Amino acid sequence: MRHHLVLRVVSKILIPFIILYGLYVQFHGDFSPGGGFQAGVIVAAAIILYALIFGIERARQVFKPEVLLVFAPLGVMIFALVGYAALALGGNYLDYDWLVANDTAGQHIGIITVEFGVGLTVAAVMTLIFLAYAGRTRDIDDEDW
Amino acid sequence: MNPSFLLAVTLLLPLLGAVFMALTGGRPNVREAVTLVTAGLLAAAVYALLQDVLAGGQPTATLVEVAPGLPLVLQVEPLGMLFACVASGLWIINSLYSIGYMRGNGEQNQTRFYICFAIAISSSMGIAFAGNMFTLFIFYETLTLSTYPLVAHKGTDEAKRGARVYLGLLMGTSIGFQMVAIIWTWIAAGTLDFTVGGILRDKIDPTLLPILLALYMFGIGKAALMPFHRWLPSAMVAPTPVSALLHAVAVVKAGVFTVLKVIVYIFGIDLLADTGASQWLIGVAAFTMLAASLVAMTKDNLKARLAYSTISQLSYIVLGAALATSFGILGGALHIATHALGKITLFMCAGAIYVATHKTEISQMDGLGRKMPFTYAAFLVGSLSIIGLPPLAGVWSKWYLAMGAVETGMWIVVAVYMISSLLNVAYLIPVVARGFFRPSPDLVPQSVGAAAAPAKDGVQEAPLLCVLPPCLTAAGCVVLFFYADEVIALLRPIVQ
Amino acid sequence: MTGATLSGIVPHLPALQVVVPLLAAPVCFLLRRGVICWGFATLVSWAAFATSLVLLQVVLADGTIRYEMGGWAAPWGIEYVIDATNAIVLVIVSGIGSAVMPYARRSVMAEIPANQHGLYYTAYLLCLAGLLGVTITGDAFNVFVFLEITSLSSYILVSAGAGMDRRALTAAYNYLVLGTVGATFFVIGVGLLYMVTGTLNIIDLSERVPALQHNRTVHVAFAFIVVGMGLKLALFPLHTWLPNAYTYAPSTGTAFLAATSTKVSVYVLLRFLFVVFAPSYGFMALTLDYVLLPLALIGMVAATVAAIYQYNIKRLLAYSSVAQIGYMVLGIAYGSVEGLTAAILHLFNHALMKGALFLALGCIMLRVGDVTMRGVQGLGRQMPWTMAAFVTGGLSLIGVPLTVGFISKWYLITAALDDGRWPIAAVILASSLLAIIYVWKIVEAAYLKEPPEGRVVREAPLSMLVPTWVLVLANIGFGINAEFTVGVARTAAMGLLGGAP
Amino acid sequence: MLELFLAKYNYWIVILLMMTGLYIVVARGNLVKKIIGLNVFQTSVFILYISMGKVAGGTAPILTGRDEIFSNPIPHVLILTAIVVGIATTALGLAFVVRIREAYDSIEDDEIDDAEKQDMARDLEGRLP
């Protein structure tokens, strides 16, 4: 699809917005539908779109697999560590009430942090999976579709 | 020494010996010295225990509680004492003989042979001194497993087949029937302890007793009751010392010993006598006795003939037990010892003949008696003891067995014993007779084996270590004739 | 660590039991380098084992432990409930894990391409966390989530054998398809239960389901959970994924999965059958008698017969596993305290047996590279310690006295005879006798045949022999003194039948 | 009758969908098709779950301050988790398919079976008598 100038231009404009939307979904999940998982998928979709249009190699340069390989476990660790933090502060595992003095604030912080962890892992893993598939072949050409 | 400790020692000594044998495997002389020393020590330990028992002691040792209500217990009682004496005493003689045979025959894997032998002896001690049926069963199985490599010793296809039948039948019957019987007993009686007078009275529906008894009797495959006798002829592919172990020292004796234990201490002879639950067993045992004798007559292979003879002799004991009278039990127990002495003599003679001439078929042995006079003399003594002629030990056990039959008024059983003894004559005496009275077919005997003498007329015995042991056991048959009373006195308490 | 912090940690051990390996997995992923990952995973396994031992001790002393995840009281939050039944399963899982890990380094080096080691150990840790999570949880849906962690990581462990044999891939694929169908069935069952009760907490369910014993939705939920778990635990005839998966997985993967994963599924089945559904009610009782019992019996015999005809020993043992699962299900199907005791006992004992056997096979794989009947020929002399371990494990499988196998059989038969079910006792015995045939095939090949000419083999390295022998000795140790295991199993069985723990 | 239909039609159709998905899984020999079947099967289960949480006249479970009837949020939460599990399974399954295709040059189970039979025969070739 490298030839399609229109597609490339439109995507170039669109992709930042998709990612922005992903971030919105990520951090607005408390109020409206959405949350870490959906956000992660959306961000991953944006990256996949980028890879499809600008080529896998270029995508690899922008979204470095080495970084993704850190992000994927990092998300899980963030989630798990919130649990440990609650433990360390005297509560049960994952008991957000103990994170800060105020229970409700603790819940908010806990929910936002773990959702962030989920989003990070989902986005990184989804992108990694896609890149792994793509890495098995030449660039995906028009004829392949 | 503390008797309980001694009891554990009897089990551990052979195992310890096995470890030393493994360590010294490379040096045959040291290895065999270890075997003999271990055997001697074991006999001494058993003798010390015997003194304790004769003084009225009843040493007990609880090893471990395997599961709640299922302890491994060792306890000495007269019957077990007798078996232990037989096994430990004959081990010395058999070890001497093994050295002569294995060296004379140039067998492979001798270290494995001695180690397994020692483990088998340890298991036999466990069987002899088992304080409950559970313990007995466990050692019964370890005995089977430790003797498997001995039966398969030669590693040929024939040996493997024989060993497979051996293992399959013994394991099959013990797991398939005996274990069920034990679990049933456990559920019904709540205990498995060997108790004088039995543990099953009023615990189980009398109509079910024959079934439970059948599970035990056929489950004790080592007693070779027909139709589960096939393993014994199959196992004759083993080297002769192993056959001696199977037929005299440990395995089949462990079988009939277990039969006696079950009948005396699990069922109790009174219960069997009252309910008649063992009537059917009299028939089966009598049939086995006669049928095996008849089969023995048809066998030309000497070891096969002896194997069937053993099957027949074992049924003497089972029959004695099935009569459920004190004479029957005493006779059966005594027969364990007398038959062991007689049969080990015969097997060792057969092995000596094989080492010296490599002959296995009776028809080839014409005239051999003149060349191997000591061997044949021992064979004759052993035969006569098994047939039951004075002044040899066999007469006493047959006498008591017959008395047991008379006591129950079953004249037909008496008749069966008589007929069977005649059959013994018919299949054992010809072997000796051919050896002495037929001319030797080939003047040049095949000289195989390290010690075979040059081809000349005259005496050509097997090596000393092959000939001396059967002569010793033959002498033992005579000695036991005079000391049978003491054995009976030892056994008395079990039937009171 | 001071005593005060230590005692402060004990109340949180239920959570740590699972979340330590769970957090360790991403850390292991970041560590990348094979040897470092291995060392780390080994330490984590040992920590998990230590945790499970403490938990078992606490449970036996003080009774059931309940732990509220996130501080939300049950049934609103997810809770961990530990009683004797799952405490012993936790010990099995983490114990086998800690025995397999020290062994894994050499075996994995030989069987898996170097750049996959880090991922392989990560998958192992995830599998460990998943298995522990399934076992410990008291929430029906949480079972599903952790079951899926377990399943996905098991598929990965199986497929890691692809470097040795391409069939590992198809084996893993089939495992994945059937495993997912099983998990989905389980989810349907849980959903139906939720629909009529409004709760997912197992204890809460156990209080609400009895009132609905005539509700058809509950019956269907019951059926779906049994079938779903039947797929996961390879109940005959739903076992088709198992033989290939165990045959082509790397040695360490097979040893770990064979000893733990089906056991955990059996445990889940136990928990649902006896705690949630209480099979004293008509429909459930009928299912035990007329579905599970016959399937267990047929499976025991059919799988044993199939094992006899196998040439590849890994496959042979895999079929034997199907048969052994039959024993466990049989114990479950009795529905009595004796039966459940036997089932739980066999759960523990079989893990020891199969762990030892597959580890011994892994040693053979390392040195000979061939685990068929041909491969073991003459090994009795060439690898005496390995083969001795294998033979002892084999004897245990047959059920020879003084091994754990005997204890299992003893209690299974006792349970059968207790109810007067003679024919069943006969089938158990027949199946044990058939087991002699396949074990003996191997023994004869190893000891009575000469090794192929020109093959020179050394004994396996100590790092692999020691873990193998630890399990072998456990086989004998718990076979000689089964008081502890029998006691725990009985407590567990009574807990299950006494309603909610 | 109509009342019964109205009360249950949602479930019945969903059951039919589930059956179709399951049928694709068990009856089709193409490995990709099986995964698609699995997806259909699982998606249908999701609908089953969500259907049970629906309340007639209810709204999405988002607090707006007004007093409303909410549909049951618990199935939603469960299914969110289940969807994630589903996509994880799909990704892994498809990765297997890619590798199988590379190793066997086929994604049809009968062809793969044949290839494996040959593998098996090769295993047995060196078998000693």
Add this chain to the structure above:
Amino acid sequence: MELLINVVLLGLLGITAIAILTTRHLFVATMLAGGYSLTSAALLVNLDAVDVAFTEAAVGAGISTVLMLGTLTLTRRREKVKKDFRWSPFLVVLATGALLVYGTVDMPAFGDPNAPALQHIVPEYIAGTRDDIQIPNIVTAVLASYRGYDTLGETAVIFTAGVGVLLLLGRRREEDEEAGTRRPERDA
């Protein structure tokens, strides 16, 4: 109205499912599967499950379709036509379906506001979200807090899938083929 949409969407799903079953073109099947997900997402919205619908659309119609297409470019496009119809799978599926239908008899009616599931736990969740956690989206509150531990598990599942795909496809194909010929060390 709601009911009508519901029926139409369910009908559409049925047609799509049958089409997926019958088509032999894998590309078409993949696209239809994407459509199936999208349609079910619409249905889920209609059933008040907006979060789920969102996710289903993103995952079912998005990511999983991309993955399937990726697989197809690496494998092949057409499904082999096999003539033989086997009864066993059909009967298994039929039995499963029949069992489920049997189970529906005692189910609470669709949309029943008095269903048991609504009486237990849910009221506390709604009140708790309003009073303790104080965020509007009840689903998020339950997902991340009440049942947050499930979500941790779910994240671990995704991570597991990542580990698996990397292990299987993380390297170039040639490397794998080279590795495939490796034999275990005989001596080390």
